[in-house]
Amino acid sequence: MHEVSLVHALFDQVDRAIAPHGSKAVRILKVRIGDLAGVDAELFATAFDGCRSERGYVAAALELVTEPAVWRCAECGAEIVAGSVLRCRSCDGEARLAAGGDLILDRIELEVADV
Amino acid sequence: MCDVCGCGDPHKVTLEVHASLLSDNDREAAHLREHFVGSGVLALNIMGSPGSGKTALLEATSRALAGRLRLAAVSGDLATSLDAERLSAAGVFSAPITTGSACHLDAAMVHHALHEGSLAAAVRGCDVFFIENVGNLVCPAIYDLGQAANVVVLSVTEGVDKPLKYPVMFRKADLVVLTKVDLLPHLPGVSVSVIRENLARVMPSARAIEVSATSGVGVSAFLDWLDARRASSKRA
Ligand SMILES: Nc1nc2c(ncn2[C@@H]2O[C@H](COP(=O)(O)OP(=O)(O)O)[C@@H](O)[C@H]2O)c(=O)[nH]1
Numbered sequence: 255m256h257e258v259s260l261v262h263a264l265f266d267q268v269d270r271a272i273a274p275h276g277s278k279a280v281r282i283l284k285v286r287i288g289d290l291a292g293v294d295a296e297l298f299a300t301a302f303d304g305c306r307s308e309r310g311y312v313a314a315a316l317e318l319v320t321e322p323a324v325w326r327c328a329e330c331g332a333e334i335v336a337g338s339v340l341r342c343r344s345c346d347g348e349a350r351l352a353a354g355g356d357l358i359l360d361r362i363e364l365e366v367a368d369v
Numbered sequence: 370m371c372d373v374c375g376c377g378d379p380h381k382v383t384l385e386v387h388a389s390l391l392s393d394n395d396r397e398a399a400h401l402r403e404h405f406v407g408s409g410v411l412a413l414n415i416m417g418s419p420g421s422g423k424t425a426l427l428e429a430t431s432r433a434l435a436g437r438l439r440l441a442a443v444s445g446d447l448a449t450s451l452d453a454e455r456l457s458a459a460g461v462f463s464a465p466i467t468t469g470s471a472c473h474l475d476a477a478m479v480h481h482a483l484h485e486g487s488l489a490a491a492v493r494g495c496d497v498f499f500i501e502n503v504g505n506l507v508c509p510a511i512y513d514l515g516q517a518a519n520v521v522v523l524s525v526t527e528g529v530d531k532p533l534k535y536p537v538m539f540r541k542a543d544l545v546v547l548t549k550v551d552l553l554p555h556l557p558g559v560s561v562s563v564i565r566e567n568l569a570r571v572m573p574s575a576r577a578i579e580v581s582a583t584s585g586v587g588v589s590a591f592l593d594w595l596d597a598r599r600a601s602s603k604r605a
Pocket residue numbers: 417418419420421422423424425426452504548549550551552580581582583584
């Protein structure tokens with residue numbers, strides 16, 4: 255269950271990002287999980303709920319977006335359908351993963367006191 | 370106030386981050402890579418299911434090399450140091466990393482091991498450094514350890530469908546070692562060509578060699594691959 259350690263990595267990053275704003279009242283954390291990131295969205299959400307209060311983010315809601323895997327030919331850029339042989343049909347180039355391989359913290363929405 | 374969407378809510382700040390949750394690990398891995406490249410060591414991340422034959426492959430490799438290359442290893446294990454003991458007995462300088470409950474190695478664990486005891490000197494003085502990961506076909510793949518290449522050990526007894534079921538692992542593989550091929554006569558449902566076809570659907574530059582650690586068949590193909598990787602990392 256590496257999802258727990260990834261959730262801790264998420265909160266480490268949030269700690270650092272919000273430090274200059276003088277508030278810990280995070281409302282929303284938007285996280286993107288690629289199909290080939292090796293992370294189970296459901297386990298991640300469960301781990302998030304389990305760790306959030308101990309890290310001081312009681313009111314934070316997790317907004318998870320999943321990102322489909324997109325393969326492209328490294329030579330000509332043509333899309334190669336996921337699940338098919340990972341070779342370009344037109345030029346026989348090698349496939350490169352263009353999207354869907356990462357686990358990304360996209361956005362933090364933070365509540366701040368009156369200025 | 371919110372400076373992103375212009376909603377005008379004075380109590381809200383929106384921070385656009387767009388950073389990988391693995392960036393701390395990746396930074397540590399980059400530091401490890403400097404260690405490895407700086408001392409001219411080929412570091413390999415050896416991954417695969419428990420029992421797929423990772424340790425046996427390294428033992429057979431050490432025997433076949435008969436001292437031609439200097440080898441060092443760390444073995445990630447939940448509870449014991451048995452793999453490290455097996456590797457030491459086979460002539461590989463090795464140390465255990467006991468991970469407790471962690472089902473994978475991360476860069477910090479490897480770095481910690483590297484700065485402990487005599488391993489650091491052994492790694493500096495070796496030609497190939499094997500990092501035998503925790504047996505698991507899922508999460509070890511997502512943690513960079515500073516390696517030059519990923520080797521995934523897949524035994525033919527695991528069945529032909531594993532590449533399709535664990536695409537995250539095989540996507541990251543630079544080489545797949547199909548092990549236990551001596552058992553193929555007893556496995557009527559397993560065809561190496563079907564395994565290769567499945568690999569081609571998940572592995573961008575599909576490359577697999579067939580090995581039996583028990584009989585020694587195919588070990589020389591692994592040695593050839595090691596030599597080629599060493600040569601190309603020296604040029605780089
Ligand atoms: N028949 C056969 N058995 C093997 C081979 N490689 C490993 N094994 C056996 O498979 C079991 C697990 O091997 P081990 O190296 O400990 O796997 P690891 O958990 O991946 O390190 C052991 O009983 C080995 O003797 C092989 O090539 N052929």
